[in-house]
Structures are given as structure tokens and as C-alpha cells.
Amino acid sequence: MRVPLLRLAHSRSGDKGDTSNIGLIALRPEYYPLLVKYVTAERVKAHFAGICFGEVRRFELPNLGALNFLLQQALGGGGTISLRTDAQGKTLSPALLKMEIEISAREAGLLL
Amino acid sequence: MMPRIIRIANGQGFWGDSLEAPVQQVMGGPIDYLGLDYLAEVTMSIMQKQRSRDARLGYARDFIPLIERILATCVERNIKVIANAGGVNPSACRDAVVDVARELGLRGLKVATVSGDDILDRLDSLSSGGYPLSDLDSGRPISEIRDRIQSANVYFGAAPIAEALDRGAGIVITGRCTDTGLTLAPMIHEFGWPADDWNRLASGTVAGHIIECGAQCTGGNCQFEWESIERLEEIGYPIVEAREDGSFVVTKHAGTGGRVSLATVKEQLVYEIGDPAAYITPDCIADFTTIRLADAGRDRVEVSGVQGRPATDSFKVSVSYLAGYKAVGTLVYSWPDAYAKARMAAEVLRLRLDKLGLRFDEVLIEFVGVNACHGPLAPPPSPDLAEVQLRVGVRAGSKDPVERFTKEIAPLVLNGPPTVTGFAGGRPRVEEIVAYWPALLPKTQAAAIVEVIEVA
Structure with a gap:
């Protein structure tokens, strides 16, 4: 079954230079293992093709049920150099929630 | 208790x-x-x-x-x-x-x-004293931007x-x-x-x-x-x-x-x-x-x-430096075919800028209402879209081409695709870009000064 991350998580994003940080937070504690299992750095990099031109790194915060992603070269130069409407990547967090993951029928049973 | x-x-x-x-x-x-x-x-x-x-x-x-x-x-x-x-x-x-x-x-x-x-006045003595203040992200030496530095603070x-x-x-x-x-x-x-x-x-x-x-x-x-x-x-x-x-x-x-x-x-x-x-x-x-x-x-x-x-054992240092010029211009196109009109206007503008021989480090075209936030992740827009804002940004090392660009937006209202508005604000403003250069400095090289005075 394919589900968008919007059903599993909320998020917030910001910037450090040309790197975007996206925090992805499980809506319920039982969703966190699904995020860890399916929302890998590689998949996030593929999802942001055409937006992120550098490396994607992932960090785990099991205490918050959250993952933190760093997307390098994702802000058109970043800060004051970027010409983008969203030079600070504030809206990249919902862009991540558009990503769909394929989960098993048993895992789908966890969803509200 | x-x-x-x-x-x-x-x-x-x-x-x-x-x-x-x-x-x-x-x-x-x-x-x-x-x-x-x-x-x-x-x-x-x-x-x-x-x-x-x-x-x-x-x-x-x-x-x-x-x-x-x-x-x-x-x-x-x-x-x-x-x-x-x-x-x-x-x-x-x-x-x-x-x-x-x-x-x-x-x-x-x-x-x-x-x-x-504030270490602006000490930058040269610090770099010659063996503290390179290289860019924390790219490792580039600070000499690349030395003559354009505006401020430097621990x-x-x-x-x-x-x-x-x-x-x-x-x-x-x-x-x-x-x-x-x-x-x-x-x-x-x-x-x-x-x-x-x-x-x-x-x-x-x-x-x-x-x-x-x-x-x-x-x-x-x-x-x-x-x-x-x-x-x-x-x-x-x-x-x-x-x-x-x-x-x-x-x-x-x-x-x-x-x-x-x-x-x-x-x-x-x-x-x-x-x-x-x-x-x-x-x-x-x-x-x-x-x-x-x-x-x-x-x-x-x-x-x-x-x-x-x-x-x-380091302080982070924030250096700001001049990094060229930019300007952003916008126009709004209405139904019907708002997106198609805005795209045609962008293409007309691009060809005119080319003809003028203007060189930019970057030209960015966005369509607000379609893809400005999510770029290629945005879905195709509805053909019935009520309106789209064309937003064009340019950036260059020198001011002249950016200045010239700001004069090419308004004419599109009369000599480009139809049903366009949103130019009441006048020509776009040319902005000088102040960019940010993060670096590290050993804590031994900067000391905070605390002064307390009493209101008399």
C-alpha cells in the first residue's frame, strides 16, 4: 500500500547557508519505526531531484520520534544569494510530506 | 519546599x-x-x-x-x-x-x-598569524573575499x-x-x-x-x-x-x-x-x-x-561580504490560459535579455501559484487557474546588467502577452548582495569585554 508521509508525520524546515534542514516528526509513536525503515537518505535524495543537488544526510532522534535531514545545495545558493521565493527552504518540509512510501498490509493496519 | x-x-x-x-x-x-x-x-x-x-x-x-x-x-x-x-x-x-x-x-x-x-580590524593580523578563517562549508580561503568584507564577528x-x-x-x-x-x-x-x-x-x-x-x-x-x-x-x-x-x-x-x-x-x-x-x-x-x-x-x-x-576550543565567526547584485521583477497574468501567457512572457523576456547581450550569473524564472515553492514536485496546474504571478530574478557580479534588467519588465505590460497586471509598484529595485561566510577561530584569539556602568 502506498501512503504519503503527510499521513504519518509533521515537519519543519529551515536553512544553514545552502543546506536545508528538514525535521520529520511521527504523528504517533508507532509511526516512527516506519519513518526509520522507509524514509532513507537515498529516497529523500531521489524525491528532491531537481531541487537538491548535493548530499542528503539523515539523523535519528528516537526520543522525539523524529528524523532530521540535511539537504546540501538545496537552496539555490542559500541566504541572500538565492533568487528563490523560498530562499530559506521554509516550504521544503511539506514538500517532503508529499513523498510516498510503500508499506505492507500489516504496517498499514497501524494507520488511523 | x-x-x-x-x-x-x-x-x-x-x-x-x-x-x-x-x-x-x-x-x-x-x-x-x-x-x-x-x-x-x-x-x-x-x-x-x-x-x-x-x-x-x-x-x-x-x-x-x-x-x-x-x-x-x-x-x-x-x-x-x-x-x-x-x-x-x-x-x-x-x-x-x-x-x-x-x-x-x-x-x-x-x-x-x-x-x-568585532574582529574586522584584526582580520589581516589573524590570517597572517596562522588563523586562516577558511569557509567552514567549502574550505575556501578568506583571501578570495578579503577586499569585499563588510563585517567580521565572533x-x-x-x-x-x-x-x-x-x-x-x-x-x-x-x-x-x-x-x-x-x-x-x-x-x-x-x-x-x-x-x-x-x-x-x-x-x-x-x-x-x-x-x-x-x-x-x-x-x-x-x-x-x-x-x-x-x-x-x-x-x-x-x-x-x-x-x-x-x-x-x-x-x-x-x-x-x-x-x-x-x-x-x-x-x-x-x-x-x-x-x-x-x-x-x-x-x-x-x-x-x-x-x-x-x-x-x-x-x-x-x-x-x-x-x-x-x-x-573554537568560536564560530560570522563574516559578511559583498557578493554582487540582484533584482526580482514580477507580473501577474489572469485567466484564461494564465500559465501559458506567463510562460510566453518569460520566454519573450529571456530572448530580449539575450539580444541586449546581458550576462548574468543566474536567471531564475518562477511561476507563483504553480511551482515557486515546490519546483518539480508541484503537480501540473489546472488549465482553469485564475491567475499566475511570473517572478523573474537575476544575479550578476556587476550592477549594470541587473540595472538594465529592471527596465525590461514594465514594457511587457504593453508589448507582451495579454491580460497582465500587477506593475503598480514600479521598476524592481537593484539590491546589493551581502553574503555570509562562516569560519572558526580558536578561543584564545578573542576575549569578551564586559563593562558595567551605573545610571547617575
């Missing part, structure tokens, strides 16, 4: 934040400290320019009318104010504050400055602010310092935490991170159940109730709008962090993976368990 609690409020999350929030924090209920963040990364260069024109300027001028409004109440209720409003000229800011205090008859009030962060932490409080200051005005230091310093001062008590310093740093962006932890910009967050028009800014053991509660004044919940605090905790196990400040390294959150009632979240590690 109830544990002793210190209430530390944030009233300003960034330069340009609500003018009313700090007043509400002082008047709306009990607090002991008010922290105010005025410095964005590019702010220092703007202030540097202001000071070069007038030696009495170069600080956050918004701070002075605010002080006029709140100072008498702060003194009466023993609320101490900590602000990085000093910019590149903390002593001028201090003098203006002292004038206000004198007019209000607040004799005996102590006003402190923390300076020494980020100090909580320690010099705590020293100012120890010396009796009721107002502490700093230059560049960490946002988290504004919150951690009162805890060090009140509880006497030693400089190597890494867990408690880390806990105070986490408190600082949670409240440093103002209402962004009290329901502002919150995605989780956003439509149910009430009365954003009178949103409460955050307050940390700090305890001696390092644990604390995040809350806001009773009766204010917004919300403090596990979700609002979590969203702020993951905001603008790198490796969560190593949140580095001049004071310590905080491990965000050790944070424990608990719901402590309505609009109350308790934070405990934070662990820290020894601070590094």
Missing part, C-alpha cells in the same frame, strides 16, 4: 519580529528575565554601514523605543533585560539606553555591554552575559552572541552552574534553542493541527521556567493565544539543527537525542534528561 524557579521569557525571535511581544511579556504576567534577539546574519553588515556614516549608530534602533515603554516596569518588578541589540556598536546602544533611564529617573540602574566580538556564548549579571546589571546589551546564550546566561548566574557542568549547560542551551525563535514554539508556524490553534492574533511568546537541576518547563502567559504542546515544542527542536547529537555552542555541546519531553498540563511542556559534552 518548592524548587526555586527562574522565569526567562523571549520577546523577539529575529530582527523584525513583533514590536508588541516584548511588552506583552513584561506586562502580561510574572517573568524574571526578558531575552531579545535582534541580529540576523546579514544585520551586522547593515549596522557596519550605518556606523561608518554616523559613529553614534550601528545598533538595533528598535530597542530604544521598546526600552522607553518597558524599563520603568522592569525596574519596579526586577525584570532583567538581555538583548543582542548592540550590533556593531554596543556602547552607543548603551548610551542611548542610559539616556532613557536617566529621563525616567532610574538612578542606580546598572547597564552592561558585552563587546570584543559569536560569544552565555559566559560574558552571566558575568555582567553577576556584576549587578539590570540590562545587558551585547554585540554578536549566540541566541541560546541569552537564555542560558540567567541560569548560570542564578544557579551558579560551573563552567564544566556540561549536562546543565546543555539543558539551558536546549531551553535557549526552544525559545530563540519566539512564537515558533508556542503555536506559530506550527503544522500539527494548525487549524485548531486559537487566537494567533494575540499569540503568547515563550517562557522557560528553569530549575536548579537543569530541567525546565516551556510555557507562556495565561490568557494569551497560541499553544504550547509536545508537537509545538518538537517542531521547534528540529528547526535549523545539524547533527542532533552535537549541537555546538561556545558553552557546550548539547545532545538533542537525550532530551525527554513530557506533557505537564495545558500549555506546559516539561524538558529533562539533557546531556552535554565539553565545549570545543
